[in-house]
Amino acid sequence: MDDARLAERAVTTGEVKISARKAQVYYGETHAIRDVDVDILDKTVTAFIGPSGCGKSTFLRCLNRMNDTIPNCRVEGRITLDGEDIYDRSVDPVQLRARVGMVFQKPNPFPKSIYENVAYGPRIHGMARTKADLDQIVESCLRRAALWNEAKDRLDEPGTGLSGGQQQRLCIARAIATSPEVLLMDEPCSALDPIATAQVEELIDELRANFSVVIVTHSMQQAARVSQRTAFFHLGNLVEYGETGQIFTNPRDPRTESYITGRIG
Amino acid sequence: MTDISTGTAQDWNAPEVRSNLRRRHRGERWLRGIGLAAILTAFAVLVILLGSLTASGYKAFSQTFITLDVPVSADRVKPDRIAAANWRGVMQDAVAAMFPDATDAERKVLAAIPSSVAQFAVRDRVLADPALIGQTVTVSVPVSDPFDQLHKGLIDRATPEENRRLKDAEIAAFDRLVEAGKVALRPNWALVTSADSRFPELAGLRGALIGSFYALLTCFVISFPIGIGAAIYLEEFAPKNRLSDLIEININNLAAVPSVVFGLLGLAVFLGWFGLPRSAPFVGGLVLALMTLPTIIIATRAALKAVPPSIREAALGIGASRQQVVFQHVLPLAMPGILTGTIIGLAQALGETAPLLLIGMNAFITAAPATPFDAATALPTQIFIWADSPERGFVSRTSAAILVLLGFLILMNGLAIFLRNRFERRW
Numbered sequence: 194m195d196d197a198r199l200a201e202r203a204v205t206t207g208e209v210k211i212s213a214r215k216a217q218v219y220y221g222e223t224h225a226i227r228d229v230d231v232d233i234l235d236k237t238v239t240a241f242i243g244p245s246g247c248g249k250s251t252f253l254r255c256l257n258r259m260n261d262t263i264p265n266c267r268v269e270g271r272i273t274l275d276g277e278d279i280y281d282r283s284v285d286p287v288q289l290r291a292r293v294g295m296v297f298q299k300p301n302p303f304p305k306s307i308y309e310n311v312a313y314g315p316r317i318h319g320m321a322r323t324k325a326d327l328d329q330i331v332e333s334c335l336r337r338a339a340l341w342n343e344a345k346d347r348l349d350e351p352g353t354g355l356s357g358g359q360q361q362r363l364c365i366a367r368a369i370a371t372s373p374e375v376l377l378m379d380e381p382c383s384a385l386d387p388i389a390t391a392q393v394e395e396l397i398d399e400l401r402a403n404f405s406v407v408i409v410t411h412s413m414q415q416a417a418r419v420s421q422r423t424a425f426f427h428l429g430n431l432v433e434y435g436e437t438g439q440i441f442t443n444p445r446d447p448r449t450e451s452y453i454t455g456r457i458g
Numbered sequence: 459m460t461d462i463s464t465g466t467a468q469d470w471n472a473p474e475v476r477s478n479l480r481r482r483h484r485g486e487r488w489l490r491g492i493g494l495a496a497i498l499t500a501f502a503v504l505v506i507l508l509g510s511l512t513a514s515g516y517k518a519f520s521q522t523f524i525t526l527d528v529p530v531s532a533d534r535v536k537p538d539r540i541a542a543a544n545w546r547g548v549m550q551d552a553v554a555a556m557f558p559d560a561t562d563a564e565r566k567v568l569a570a571i572p573s574s575v576a577q578f579a580v581r582d583r584v585l586a587d588p589a590l591i592g593q594t595v596t597v598s599v600p601v602s603d604p605f606d607q608l609h610k611g612l613i614d615r616a617t618p619e620e621n622r623r624l625k626d627a628e629i630a631a632f633d634r635l636v637e638a639g640k641v642a643l644r645p646n647w648a649l650v651t652s653a654d655s656r657f658p659e660l661a662g663l664r665g666a667l668i669g670s671f672y673a674l675l676t677c678f679v680i681s682f683p684i685g686i687g688a689a690i691y692l693e694e695f696a697p698k699n700r701l702s703d704l705i706e707i708n709i710n711n712l713a714a715v716p717s718v719v720f721g722l723l724g725l726a727v728f729l730g731w732f733g734l735p736r737s738a739p740f741v742g743g744l745v746l747a748l749m750t751l752p753t754i755i756i757a758t759r760a761a762l763k764a765v766p767p768s769i770r771e772a773a774l775g776i777g778a779s780r781q782q783v784v785f786q787h788v789l790p791l792a793m794p795g796i797l798t799g800t801i802i803g804l805a806q807a808l809g810e811t812a813p814l815l816l817i818g819m820n821a822f823i824t825a826a827p828a829t830p831f832d833a834a835t836a837l838p839t840q841i842f843i844w845a846d847s848p849e850r851g852f853v854s855r856t857s858a859a860i861l862v863l864l865g866f867l868i869l870m871n872g873l874a875i876f877l878r879n880r881f882e883r884r885w
């Protein structure tokens with residue numbers, strides 16, 4: 194890693210968008226996330242790193258209440274979006290998930306046409322008044338997800354007919370089509386080649402202008418390239434959280450240091 | 459790369475390694491042999507079943523007809539009392555006209571050869587057109603059953619007369635008609651266009667087909683939406699707890715309950731409490747719906763389960779409600795499986811006999827039902843009635859009816875396979 198570049202990088206970050214206090218997640222008896230306190234900032238890319246099975250996906254899924262769908266999963270503690278407790282009774286998870294979009298670890302396009310995949314979100318949320326509006330949204334989202342050139346001639350073909358990497362970009366296009374305020378991305382580039390990865394990273398950087406992006410990644414280089422803040426998880430604990438430059442150049446916790454230098458993981 | 463040591467390398471030519479390999483191949487050959495034998499046995503049984511049914515049933519697909527020139531004399535038929543005329547006498551006149559040299563006894567025998575409908579066929583023609591009085595009406599009518607059997611070679615002329623269904627005189631009279639070219643074998647459309655009758659030569663499946671259709675329609679209209687609704691609730695919405703486990707066990711049990719029990723239930727509830735009409739296809743359909751419901755619920759749940767959870771997550775993740783997830787994503791993907799299960803359930807219902815017997819759908823009814831609330835039989839109960847009838851002609855008709863029923867079953871199962879292949883999706 195280019196330490197000098199990291200340290201020099203100007204960090205412009207916004208207000209606190211999502212804040213978690215003493216967040217706990219249990220799968221039945223398994224205590225998967227322990228006492229996580231974290232403030233995710235607006236207009237910032239936050240990277241979650243950590244060894245496999247440490248609970249990155251689990252914590253990410255708490256932020257848009259996707260864990261509600263797992264029968265034996267229990268979330269405790271306080272998680273707020275713009276100061277409002279998202280686990281409060283008054284919060285509708287359906288609306289929350291429109292505001293907090295998600296790209297999953299495994300590409301999961303609908304077995305519908307490419308167009309329908311992207312148009313589905315705007316349609317159910319009533320975001321496009323005319324067909325032309327919808328076409329416009331679909332095109333811009335596919336462009337931003339770096340899929341337009343490959344998909345523009347086959348918008349009516351099923352999304353499941355695309356290659357793995359293309360499917361993942363389709364899922365990204367689908368997620369940004371509802372203009373979420375926060376975009377949660379669980380290893381969005383694990384199935385992508387370096388060129389597509391670079392395009393997605395560019396997209397993430399672009400999204401940062403308006404949104405808050407949380408990205409789970411196993412690639413230290415990627416975390417360093419795209420994020421301004423990094424959280425290191427280990428065995429369900431948030432070990433260290435801070436500016437990306439500081440985490441990679443000057444970690445405070447010995448576990449963080451061993452992980453980023455490749456000794457645990 | 460690795461420092462794991464496995465000691466010496468495997469010697470692929472060592473005798474014990476080779477014999478191990480041989481043993482494994484032998485095991486595989488055995489398994490394939492047993493599988494093939496099982497399939498062949500099943501196939502042979504099927505061929506025997508279909509073969510014997512066809513052998514005894516194909517004769518019912520044709521019927522011996524006799525063509526008669528019937529002089530409608532003004533003496534016997536008065537224009538103002540056409541219906542009340544002595545039509546039997548008219549028929550005897552016709553036979554007499556055909557064989558002027560026949561004795562009285564012979565004429566009596568000859569007059570018994572056409573089915574008893576013959577006189578009504580003539581009467582109806584004259585009723586429709588009274589101008590025919592005084593002229594000759596030509597009708598082609600089925601011969602009565604024993605002569606039909608004789609013509610199809612089912613009555614052995616070599617049997618001693620006292621053991622034979624037809625006496626020598628009757629056979630001789632029939633042979634005269636054959637010689638005169640009045641007798642012909644024709645396709646027996648009455649088998650599907652007529653309702654039941656006491657006379658085999660007139661009996662058909664129309665009532666049973668319409669009865670079965672109404673019963674299945676009722677069954678489908680009730681069990682399909684309820685079954686899918688119940689399955690969706692159980693699979694997609696119900697919390698997984700003791701209560702839902704209990705419900706699941708009970709639904710599976712319900713699928714295994716003997717059908718006669720559903721019949722008793724229908725008798726007690728639908729006829730006893732609700733006072734619905736006896737023998738009605740609508741009630742039959744209700745009972746069949748009770749039976750089909752668990753099948754549809756189980757098939758639907760399996761089809762819903764087979765939709766990958768990642769599709770649900772994808773839809774939930776962009777803010778679809780649970781209802782939108784189910785109706786816009788999961789259900790369309792599960793539909794082929796649901797339809798297959800439903801059709802197989804309905805095919806089962808089509809062949810179900812016991813519950814229909816209990817609610818009286820084995821009554822002798824000579825008119826096809828006009829509505830689902832009219833008394834009727836169904837295909838399987840019609841088979842039951844015919845199989846129980848003493849007349850020889852019903853033997854081949856029973857087989858023919860079974861073939862018709864099997865034909866519908868094959869059609870339905872074929873449709874199920876077609877739907878499965880046509881709409882099967884991969885993801």
Ligand SMILES: Nc1ncnc2c1ncn2[C@@H]1O[C@H](COP(=O)(O)OP(=O)(O)OP(=O)(O)O)[C@@H](O)[C@H]1O
Pocket residue numbers: 220223225244245246247248249250251252263298
């Ligand atoms: N549905 C589930 N039921 C039970 N346990 C689960 C479930 N999902 C995850 N876990 C457990 O929770 C822990 C954290 O899993 P999680 O998926 O969050 O890991 P991760 O950090 O995303 O790993 P990876 O980098 O491999 O994706 C693991 O020990 C895992 O076994």
Ligand SMILES: [Mg+2]
Pocket residue numbers: 249250251298379
């Ligand atoms: Mg993960």
